[in-house]
Amino acid sequence: MTVRELDAAGIHDPALRAAYTRCRVLNARHGRTYFLATRLLPVDRRPAVHALYGFARRADDIVDDLDSSATPGERARALLDLEARLEAGLRGAPAAEPVIRALADTAGRYAIDHRHFTDFLRSMRSDLTVGGYASYEELGRYMHGSAAVIGLQMLPVLGTVVPREESAPHAAALGVAFQWINFLRDVGEDVDPERLYLATELLGAHRADRDRFESSRSTGMPDSRITDVLPAAAAHYRAVYRAALPGIAMLAPVSRPCIRTAFVLYSGILDAIEADGYALLHRPAVVPRRRPAAVPLDDLVPAVAVRTLCRRPAHAVDASRTAELSGPRTAGRPARVRTEAV
Structure with missing residues (x-):
């Protein structure tokens, strides 16, 4: 982290500066496009974004580190331990882990509700x-913690021109909309580790099930029932997306371009998926080069905090991998956004 960023943010304690710098390193190493986008935020807000990314990345690594031999039980205990250390840090106890020290400081500076971290x-x-x-309602409860709260964490950093509670539902909705697009984009990958973020009620309405997804994925053969499910999912996601749009005007003027840019880029992912006939189980959909290039450079600011938007450079965005502008999946596989919220 540059001295200029830390000074602008009023961060002067040497240990705290080191903690924020560590989060910045994590963001630069793993966030790539997200990190570059963060560089276009006002200087004094960048450390907070790095802190939010760093913590989400840390948690996501525990869940999705495919190189680790840790069992699910051991990973669950590691997450509980991380939560206990975070709670202590938020109460003011000295934190040895840099990402916790930086996050606790950011939460205090921006009055971020601690429940957002617990829910995450x-x-x-x-x-x-x-x-x-089983249902959109059940999936929605999961996504509150994995996506909506990312938007709610970012909202105080981005700033608003209306009371925060008025803009909060829109920030949460946009985070959820971004993550739903990530789920659709990553459906071919998520079937392999036995995750499928499509509601069972949606699958049943089209006489599809997980076995059909796994079979189509492994054989490379299209399945008409799957190609019925995915457009229906996309239509649902677009409706949520449109409902979240009014929240952009509620943000501070300096932050609106970043959210507007993310909105355009995520719409491009859906467009590419549709144009490719929803062949997501067999090949990635590619956003045309002209789409990201059409976004003004000074509008390209981070819009999604943790689970992220683009893992590749903006001139060649692969819709099966575009998860790094929202911050963490952040995380093995890209942020589920988890990462990915306002």
Whole structure:
């Protein structure tokens, strides 16, 4: 983290500066596009965004580190331990872990509700044992912790021109909309680790099930029932997306371009998926080069905090991998956004 960013944010304690710098390193190493976008935020707000990313990345790594031999039970205990250390840090206890020290400071500076972090970690733990959801309502409860709270964490940093409680539902909704697009984009990958973020009620309405997804994925053969399910899911996500749009005007003027840019880029992911005939189980959909290039450079600011928007450079965004502009999945596989919220 540059001295200029830390000074602008009023962060002068040497240990705290080191903690924020560690979060910045994590963001630069793993966030890539998200990190570059963060550089276009006002200087004094960048450390807070890095802190939010750093913590979400830490939690997501516990869940999705495919190189680790840790069992689900051991990972669950690691998440509980992380939560206990965070709670102590939020109460003012000295924190040895840099991401916790920086996050606790950010939460205090911006008055971020501590429940957002608790809810986030609860959804992370559910990823260790839950591979599917019966209904949109059930999936929505999971997504509150994995996506909506990311938007709610970011909202105080972005700033608003209306009371925060008025803009909060829109920030949460946009986070959920971004993550739903991530789920659709990653459906071919998520079937492999036995996760499927499509409601069972949606599958049943089209006489489809997980076995059909797994079979189509492994054989490379299209399945007409799956190609019925995915457009229906996309239509639902677009409706949520449109409902979240009014929240952009409620943000501080300096933050609106970042959310507007994310809105355009995520819409491009849906457009590419549709144009490719929803062949997500067999090949990634690619956003045309002209789409991201059409977004003004000075509008390209981070819009989604933790589970992220683009893992590849903006000139060649692969819709099966565009998860790094929202911050953490952040995390093995991209942020589920988890990462990905306002």
